Amino acid sequence: MTQASQVYTVTRLNSAVRMLLEHEIGTVWLNGEISNLAMPASGHWYFSLKDLSSQVRCAMFKGSNRRVPLRPRDGMQVLVQARVSLFEPRGDYQLIVESMQPAGDGVLAMRFEELKQRLTIEGLFDAGRKRPLPAQPRAVGIITSATGAALHDMLTVLRRRAPSLPVIIYPTQVQGQAAIGQIVHALYTANRRAEVDVIILGRGGGSLEDLWCFNEEAVARAIAQSTIPVVSAVGHEVDVTISDFVADLRAPTPSAAAELVAPDQGQLRERLGALDLRLRRSALQLLQGSRHRLTLLAKRLEHRDPQRTLEQQSQRLDELALRLERQMSRQLQGSERRLAQLAQRLERHTPARHIEEGRRRHQLAGERLTAAMTRQLAGRSHRIGMLAARLDGVSPLATLGRGYAILRDEAGKVVTSPRDTRVGARLSARLAEGGLTLSVEELE
Numbered sequence: 414m415t416q417a418s419q420v421y422t423v424t425r426l427n428s429a430v431r432m433l434l435e436h437e438i439g440t441v442w443l444n445g446e447i448s449n450l451a452m453p454a455s456g457h458w459y460f461s462l463k464d465l466s467s468q469v470r471c472a473m474f475k476g477s478n479r480r481v482p483l484r485p486r487d488g489m490q491v492l493v494q495a496r497v498s499l500f501e502p503r504g505d506y507q508l509i510v511e512s513m514q515p516a517g518d519g520v521l522a523m524r525f526e527e528l529k530q531r532l533t534i535e536g537l538f539d540a541g542r543k544r545p546l547p548a549q550p551r552a553v554g555i556i557t558s559a560t561g562a563a564l565h566d567m568l569t570v571l572r573r574r575a576p577s578l579p580v581i582i583y584p585t586q587v588q589g590q591a592a593i594g595q596i597v598h599a600l601y602t603a604n605r606r607a608e609v610d611v612i613i614l615g616r617g618g619g620s621l622e623d624l625w626c627f628n629e630e631a632v633a634r635a636i637a638q639s640t641i642p643v644v645s646a647v648g649h650e651v652d653v654t655i656s657d658f659v660a661d662l663r664a665p666t667p668s669a670a671a672e673l674v675a676p677d678q679g680q681l682r683e684r685l686g687a688l689d690l691r692l693r694r695s696a697l698q699l700l701q702g703s704r705h706r707l708t709l710l711a712k713r714l715e716h717r718d719p720q721r722t723l724e725q726q727s728q729r730l731d732e733l734a735l736r737l738e739r740q741m742s743r744q745l746q747g748s749e750r751r752l753a754q755l756a757q758r759l760e761r762h763t764p765a766r767h768i769e770e771g772r773r774r775h776q777l778a779g780e781r782l783t784a785a786m787t788r789q790l791a792g793r794s795h796r797i798g799m800l801a802a803r804l805d806g807v808s809p810l811a812t813l814g815r816g817y818a819i820l821r822d823e824a825g826k827v828v829t830s831p832r833d834t835r836v837g838a839r840l841s842a843r844l845a846e847g848g849l850t851l852s853v854e855e856l857e
Contacts, residue, residue, distance in 0.1 A: 424501065431499035434506070438497040443508065444516050445469075447489045458485065462493065462508070471495065473510035481513045483523055492516035521621050525628055528655060532630075537637045538658045544642045546662060546674060547610045552579040553674050554609035554641070556599045559584035563617045563646075563667040570671035578675055581609055587616035592626040597635040604640055611674045612639065614656060615646030615667040627654040636660055646670035813845040820851075831856040 421429070445462030452458055456475035461468045471493070473481075485491065492515070495508035515523050532538060553571065557564050559582065571580055583603055585595035596614070603612055614636070616624070626632065627647045636643050636659045645660035646667040657663040664670035809819070820828040820840050828834050834853055842849040 423504070427499060427501040427504050430504075431501055434497045434499055440494060440496050440511075441508075442492065442494055443469075444490070444492050447485050447491060448487050450485060450487050458510075460485070462491075470500075470505055470507040471510050472500075472507055473513065477511050478513070483513070483515055485513065489522065490516045521625060521628075525621075525655070528628065528630055528633070529658065532633060532655065532659065537633065542637075543661045546642050546644070549676060550578070550610035550674060552581055552609040554581050554583060554603045554612040556583045556585055556596060556603070556612060556614045557616055557667070558587045561587065561617060563615050566666075566668045567613060567615065567646075567671040570668050571675050574672065574677045575675040586626075588619070588623050588626060590626075593629045593631055596626065596632050600635040600639055600643075607641075609641060612641050612643045613646055613664075613667070613670045613674060614643055614660065615664075615670055616648070617667070618649040618652060624648055624652060624654055627656040629655075632656060633659045644670045644674060813843065818849075819843040 443462060445464055445468075448461045448463055448468070450458065450460040456478070458473040458478050460471050460473075462471055463469075483489075483491075491513050493508070493510045494512040495510040498507055498509050499505065500507050536542070555564065555567060557567075564582070568580065571578060581603075583599035585599050586592040587596075600612070600614075603609060614627075616627075624647055627645075633655045636645070636656060642661040644662045644664055645654070645656040646664040646669065647654045647656055650665035662673065664673055813819070820842055822828055822834060823839055826833070828840060834840065834856070836853050836856060838853045840851045840853060842851055
């Protein structure tokens with residue numbers, strides 16, 4: 414029998430394994446893809462990290478995930494720092510994640526989404542700003558690698574569909590940092606020269622990192638500023654780039670882009686042939702109809718004498734002329750009667766009669782005013798005479814006329830008593846006519 418000290422309970426075993434994992438392995442760095450992500454209301458994150466063959470459960474508690482600079486989602490490649498541990502209640506081996514950051518394509522995917530969201534807000538992807546491709550382009554421009562298979566595929570399709578269509582190639586790199594400036598310069602050159610009606614911007618397939626130059630903001634803005642319609646044909650049908658969103662049209666492959674921009678001359682010839690046949694049939698039908706109408710007119714002309722027709726039209730013209738003359742005569746007579754009636758009404762209401770009547774009323778009013786004024790002046794003259802006589806009776810001048818005088822001292826004060834002056838004083842006397850200067854010799 415085994416000793417009791419060697420028998421483990423499940424709890425003891427799980428605890429021992431957890432301690433062993435945490436102390437023996439400790440903290441590790443791990444690169445993997447997020448899957449089965451759960452974010453409950455507690456604020457903790459639970460997910461699995463996986464690669465091509467295996468996966469491991471992970472937990473990242475709220476205190477740690479607050480410092481994560483990204484928003485995790487399923488399918489994102491991340492690099493995590495974690496402690497190896499065991500969830501004792503279930504005996505599940507797991508990682509306690511302490512930090513997380515994008516890894517590999519995960520970084521690029523985050524940059525892709527950030528730029529896509531920002532350019533969407535600016536309106537660079539709006540359908541209203543996209544222009545239709547020309548139905549019959551004069552020339553096609555291609556911006557791609559001069560040595561790539563994509564250029565060969567596009568030229569093959571263009572030669573098959575439109576052998577006479579001119580193609581101008583603007584060679585650039587289509588991978589790496591140097592490709593960004595070359596693509597922008599090629600778009601600028603094509604617009605400055607204005608020698609093509611549509612531009613294909615393309616390359617073959619590759620990884621997200623290989624296609625990244627078509628996700629750069631500078632390339633996106635150069636496409637948006639192009640006055641020439643741009644078709645984006647980057648990678649395979651499953652590849653999506655920022656250039657696809659901002660271009661006027663996205664093609665699933667470079668070959669498909671060539672088919673979109675080049676009219677099929679074989680189909681065009683067939684259409685022209687059908688149009689030519691319709692035109693010939695229409696012309697023939699028109700000619701036959703004209704001949705039929707001409708025959709009918711000739712037959713009608715044979716049964717109708719032109720001289721008789723002319724005489725009838727001349728007689729009809731004479732009748733119309735007589736009717737017009739009678740009608741004009743009646744209108745003229747009516748107008749003369751109305752004019753005479755208006756003249757009589759005007760005579761009755763002529764202003765001359767009113768003026769003459771007004772003149773007579775004015776003259777009568779003037780005579781009445783003159784008589785009234787004469788009466789008022791006579792009455793007022795009589796009253797003034799009576800007032801003048803009464804005033805003369807009390808006037809000091811009348812008293813002076815009877816021999817009296819008015820004495821005034823040197824100050825102009827009237828002297829009425831010997832007490833008002835002194836001997837030797839000089840007085841002035843006002844008489845009825847003129848005045849005198851006196852000297853007082855004696856007071857009585």
